[in-house]
Amino acid sequence: MSTLPISYEDVAAAHERIRGVAHRTPVLTSRTANALVGADLFFKCENFQRMGAFKFRGAYNSIAQFTPQQKQGGVITFSSGNHAQAIALSAQLLGVKAVIVMPKDAPAVKVEATRGYGGEVVFYDRYTEDREALGQRLADERGLTLIPPYDHPHVMAGQGTAAKELFEDAGGLDVLLTPLGGGGLLSGSATVAHALAPGCTVLGVEPEAGNDGQRSFQSGEIVHIDTPKTIADGAQTQHLGNYTFAVIRERVQEIVTVSDAELVETMKFFASRMKLVVEPTGCLAAAAVLQRKLDVRGKRVGIVISGGNVDLLRFADLVSAKD
Numbered sequence: 001m002s003t004l005p006i007s008y009e010d011v012a013a014a015h016e017r018i019r020g021v022a023h024r025t026p027v028l029t030s031r032t033a034n035a036l037v038g039a040d041l042f043f044k045c046e047n048f049q050r051m052g053a054f055k056f057r058g059a060y061n062s063i064a065q066f067t068p069q070q071k072q073g074g075v076i077t078f079s080s081g082n083h084a085q086a087i088a089l090s091a092q093l094l095g096v097k098a099v100i101v102m103p104k105d106a107p108a109v110k111v112e113a114t115r116g117y118g119g120e121v122v123f124y125d126r127y128t129e130d131r132e133a134l135g136q137r138l139a140d141e142r143g144l145t146l147i148p149p150y151d152h153p154h155v156m157a158g159q160g161t162a163a164k165e166l167f168e169d170a171g172g173l174d175v176l177l178t179p180l181g182g183g184g185l186l187s188g189s190a191t192v193a194h195a196l197a198p199g200c201t202v203l204g205v206e207p208e209a210g211n212d213g214q215r216s217f218q219s220g221e222i223v224h225i226d227t228p229k230t231i232a233d234g235a236q237t238q239h240l241g242n243y244t245f246a247v248i249r250e251r252v253q254e255i256v257t258v259s260d261a262e263l264v265e266t267m268k269f270f271a272s273r274m275k276l277v278v279e280p281t282g283c284l285a286a287a288a289v290l291q292r293k294l295d296v297r298g299k300r301v302g303i304v305i306s307g308g309n310v311d312l313l314r315f316a317d318l319v320s321a322k323d
């Protein structure tokens, strides 16, 4: 018997819970991309998900399972990124109050987006305060339930629904790649692959500058690093979670890394060839294949594009910079 924190049944149950609320995002193909690498690539476009990233899946799956008391009390999380917006939107849809702990210097657009979904933003100083401790203290004081960005079985199971749809829509896959930050997406996806396609090779892709996941995978223990400098802001995590790592070490075959320059090349490819706006973090898995870090010739390859939330001016800067 498996003692892992989530099973395929948990992902299937999550899929029922989010049905009709989350978008079933399209799976796109590109002859140009296929010709470039000599494989059949299937891109799962979570840049088209509600609030712009797969994180809606895990957030909604978590809050939807609150007890009546928890719903009454509200939800809290610490994040300045896509998870914040995912929690705020999911809470709004479920009629639950949301408190989001964000750094004082978080980009104004992110603060506004979170407030736009009805979330209450509480600021902290990222240089002097510990956001996890603050989140936990507020949770205790105000009777809120804390939903962290990745290390929670309900979050992980929700994220896995993207891979479930990819397998259902693309058919058999030899290889599945997802971006890797704290491991919610990868652990959920690997759980699905193990159940639906046991022969499928599952790979996580993280930024070269923040290869804690790769080092953890190789050493068998969770490696902690300083916040890495990378344009992939959704993967600037300092360590994997206990739950996510337990799944990743059992169900994932390899962790590979890509550079920021390779992410930019991939953003350009998506914009010019496929007319897709993808945020840097959303390009991680695709970059490993399109920039030929891996040999996938002759294979059927599933690639999760995890999100599209990038400020338009920043997007323009990144794709027009000369290297």
Ligand SMILES: *Cc1c(COP(=O)(O)O)cnc(C)c1O
Binding pocket: 053, 054, 055, 081, 082, 083, 149, 150, 159, 179, 180, 181, 182, 183, 184, 185, 186, 234, 235, 237, 279, 281, 282, 306, 307, 308
């Ligand atoms: C959060 C995020 C990731 C990383 O997901 P984890 O579950 O933390 O590994 C990747 N891409 C985008 C767009 C994200 O928002």
